[in-house]
Amino acid sequence: MTGITLWHVPISHYSEKARWALDVKRIPHTRRRLLGGTHPAMTYLLTRGEHQTVPVMTVDGRGIGDSTAVIAELEARFPDPALYPADPAKRARALELEEFFDEELGPYIRRWAYHLITRDPESVAELAFNQMPWVTPAQLPVATRTLSYFLDLRFRVRSEERAQRAEEKVMAALDRLESELGDGDFLVGDTFTVADLTAASLLYPLALPPEGPWQPKHLPEAWLARMDAARDRRGVRWVSEIYARHRRAARREAALAAV
């Protein structure tokens, strides 16, 4: 066994990034789901005060926070199949794109999504059950208020202006994805790299592919309208295709490696 544990939240797009890397590399490991509200404290403890976010990977007594650092550690320990291109210039470009989507897309798509969810009673109730499965129907009003408060505190999701700016950032990241892709299938060179994995994981809420981590029953009207408007965009179709081709294969191979 590798002794690796991934601490994650199922719907978290940064967690999805780390899960995907582990699956591509077919690394046997344990997954521990952190329940809503407990993850800042748990991840703080696991990383000895360095991080308060998921994912965290523990290995050899160390807690590694941040999906980029998790992938760097996996790449060093399990180089094959590689997620970093061998060619130095291509590698630098793949890492620059990883950084771009981490910083310029991830936080904004989350703010946009949580802003809409916390304004829609059915969606926020579904999210509360997802994050806090022990909640009873009688506790739901308190649970949804607490969740909305927590989300605003952590991610500043309430303000309309901020949500609007967040949506613009998501669309700008989609523009960049499309211009970087050009006519190609991959962002860097002609193989699947960390750049593709990062862009697809962090954009998954706009495509909601069947191979992805979350298929909500309820979605706010504005979210559905945004998905509809973006459905035929090359970047959104690419996310679905990358999921269909690379996520499904990665999961199947990981399952085989675990047998």
Ligand SMILES: N[C@@H](CCC(=O)N[C@@H](CS)C(=O)NCC(=O)O)C(=O)O
């Ligand atoms: N740069 C970090 C971002 C991770 C992140 O923001 N994770 C979110 C979940 S999607 C989180 O745990 N947030 C908890 C909080 O801020 O309270 C990474 O790449 O891992």
